[in-house]
Amino acid sequence: MTNVSVTPSAPTDIPEIDDRKVNRSHLPAPVRFVGRAVATLWRNGKARIGIVVLVLFLLVAALAPLIARQSPTSTDFIPYQHPNSINWFGTTGNGQDVFAQMVYGSRISLLVGLLAGLGATVVATVIGLIAGYRPGPVDEVLSFLTNLVLVIPGLPLMIILAAYLQSRSVWTIVLVVAFTSWATGARVIRSQASTLRNREFITSAVFSGERLSRVVFREILPNMTSLVAASFFGAATAAVMAEASLEFLGLGDPNTVSWGTILYYAQQQNALLTGQWLLVFAPGLAIALLAVSFTLINFGVDTLSNPRLRER
Numbered sequence: 001m002t003n004v005s006v007t008p009s010a011p012t013d014i015p016e017i018d019d020r021k022v023n024r025s026h027l028p029a030p031v032r033f034v035g036r037a038v039a040t041l042w043r044n045g046k047a048r049i050g051i052v053v054l055v056l057f058l059l060v061a062a063l064a065p066l067i068a069r070q071s072p073t074s075t076d077f078i079p080y081q082h083p084n085s086i087n088w089f090g091t092t093g094n095g096q097d098v099f100a101q102m103v104y105g106s107r108i109s110l111l112v113g114l115l116a117g118l119g120a121t122v123v124a125t126v127i128g129l130i131a132g133y134r135p136g137p138v139d140e141v142l143s144f145l146t147n148l149v150l151v152i153p154g155l156p157l158m159i160i161l162a163a164y165l166q167s168r169s170v171w172t173i174v175l176v177v178a179f180t181s182w183a184t185g186a187r188v189i190r191s192q193a194s195t196l197r198n199r200e201f202i203t204s205a206v207f208s209g210e211r212l213s214r215v216v217f218r219e220i221l222p223n224m225t226s227l228v229a230a231s232f233f234g235a236a237t238a239a240v241m242a243e244a245s246l247e248f249l250g251l252g253d254p255n256t257v258s259w260g261t262i263l264y265y266a267q268q269q270n271a272l273l274t275g276q277w278l279l280v281f282a283p284g285l286a287i288a289l290l291a292v293s294f295t296l297i298n299f300g301v302d303t304l305s306n307p308r309l310r311e312r
Contacts, residue, residue: 080092101257105257170253266283
């Protein structure tokens with residue numbers, strides 16, 4: 001009998017392994033969540049435009065020393081110059097380069113908008129979650145406080161607080177704006193939290209012995225991602241406008257360079273009467289574009305938690 005040796009052939013039905021999927025699975029959960037959120041926002045047309053505009057402002061603020069050739073506080077130029085090859089946006093009444101002030105001023109406006117928006121969102125989220133999950137005296141007290149802040153006009157309250165505070169630094173404006181901008185987000189988050197507390201998965205978590213902090217921040221909060229993000233972008237938009245308003249009224253630090261201080265000095269030096277219209281138009285347009293970018297991103301936030309909108 002002849003022994004026939006059969007050489008086993010290489011299997012051909014083994015699926016190939018996608019290295020990208022394998023590597024992605026090892027990423028931390030927050031990184032994967034942020035990646036999916038950015039990808040979802042990018043698929044929305046309005047949000048995509050807002051992201052592009054916001055990224056451009058961030059790049060200008062980060063690369064300010066490379067973009068602006070002049071110092072924003074230097075007074076070595078001839079006052080009231082019109083736009084030219086050296087001073088692209090002209091000069092102020094003090095002989096300062098307007099283009100350099102616009103570039104460096106983006107740092108303060110972005111800093112106030114993002115930090116004040118973040119602070120207001122944190123306060124709104126904490127108060128809204130506690131009030132929505134704890135009906136009774138706690139909810140009544142927090143709801144009364146929220147309604148009280150909503151009734152008081154925001155800008156006059158900011159003016160009073162900024163006028164009576166001794167410090168006129170940027171951080172003072174951040175605290176004032178954050179303190180007066182949280183009520184609207186807290187009201188919305190409280191309403192959604194009171195709805196979610198009666199859901200079956202929340203009841204199961206409570207009966208299984210989960211702690212209060214885990215139920216609130218691990219079960220309820222992830223289901224309100226779009227509301228929290230919308231609260232942040234709404235508060236950031238209000239913060240940018242409020243910072244410019246307070247600086248224009250002279251309630252900020254006049255030694256800092258921001259879009260609001262440019263408008264303040266333009267008003268003090270009668271820029272329109274001297275033909276320096278760009279001194280008013282440039283910071284006003286920049287403030288409007290930054291606020292519009294936050295608003296456009298806010299349009300795409302709903303798609304983070306609404307599958308129907310993602311399908312559209």
